[in-house]
Amino acid sequence: MGELAYQLKQEVVKSCDSEFTVNNDPSAILRSEFLATMGHELKTPLNAILGFSKLLQEAGDLPLSEQRVNEYAEYIHESGTHLLNIINDILQMAKVDNHTIPLNENHVEVSHLLKSTMNIVKNSAAEKGVNLFYELENHKIELNIDEQKIRQSIINIVQNSIKFSEPGSMISVMTGLDINGDFYIRVEDEGIGIPANKLEHVLEPFAQAENSNIRYHDGIGLGLSLVQAYLKMHFGRIRIQSQVNQGTCVTLIIPKSRVVSD
Numbered sequence: 001m002g003e004l005a006y007q008l009k010q011e012v013v014k015s016c017d018s019e020f021t022v023n024n025d026p027s028a029i030l031r032s033e034f035l036a037t038m039g040h041e042l043k044t045p046l047n048a049i050l051g052f053s054k055l056l057q058e059a060g061d062l063p064l065s066e067q068r069v070n071e072y073a074e075y076i077h078e079s080g081t082h083l084l085n086i087i088n089d090i091l092q093m094a095k096v097d098n099h100t101i102p103l104n105e106n107h108v109e110v111s112h113l114l115k116s117t118m119n120i121v122k123n124s125a126a127e128k129g130v131n132l133f134y135e136l137e138n139h140k141i142e143l144n145i146d147e148q149k150i151r152q153s154i155i156n157i158v159q160n161s162i163k164f165s166e167p168g169s170m171i172s173v174m175t176g177l178d179i180n181g182d183f184y185i186r187v188e189d190e191g192i193g194i195p196a197n198k199l200e201h202v203l204e205p206f207a208q209a210e211n212s213n214i215r216y217h218d219g220i221g222l223g224l225s226l227v228q229a230y231l232k233m234h235f236g237r238i239r240i241q242s243q244v245n246q247g248t249c250v251t252l253i254i255p256k257s258r259v260v261s262d
Helices: 002-017 026-057 066-097 110-128 147-163 223-233
Strands: 106-109 131-136 142-145 170-177 183-189 237-243 247-254 259-261
Touching: 026 066, 066 223, 106 110, 106 147, 110 131, 110 142, 110 147, 110 170, 142 147, 147 170, 147 183, 147 223, 147 247, 223 237, 223 247
Parallel strands: 131 170
Antiparallel strands: 106 142, 142 259, 170 183, 183 247, 237 247
16 A cells, blocks of 8 residues: 555656646636645645555554554545545546536425534534534425535535634524525635635636645635536526635525425
8 A cells, every 4th residue: 555655646746746837827827726736635645644554564663552553544544535535526527527417306305404414514513613503494495406416515615614714603504595486505604704806716616715835724626616516507506705804605596496395
């Protein structure tokens, strides 16, 4: 495993650290930032896998306790899971671009959808010390949707809010029907917010609200792009409002044609 990880790391370093010219073309700048981000995202867990697997390989010569061995194994597992999530996001985005993702529609109760989604993200919020609150305006609403894709969309938005929120702050998730009869899921946080000059680009694939050279949070900038793609498959849309140091409000809108019971 160590040799394979080492070779992969060398390829990543070679591709991401190579010099290339960036002109004023926005796509070139975006590509440059993506490569820099990808280099960071892949090299960090690869370094962890290499380091801790090396320690385990040498465990025969070191007085490692069972607790320490388990700790190293957990670090390797977490790093591998992080890499897998990055690869899965890239593959999903490729499928979206190629229009090869099917829409598996079923009637889904909103109460079930939201509760199951909150169960997935509540541990992340607790670990960060962020207060997560959710409210259902109408417990009886049913939607004709691809449950997995809409659930993943909510997870992506809430995880983003958790990532950019400070301990002790609040994240609220609310649902309901607007005046047009469309169903909405609104996620509002008290996080760092998005600068105005970045707001119009955050839905673009590989875009980041932070500059890759001064990043403080993980991610390769595909989460929001996937959310937008999944909503478009449902003929829905996403709306983002944000103020720096005030917070962000993201609203996922599913058209009333998909509301089968209210």
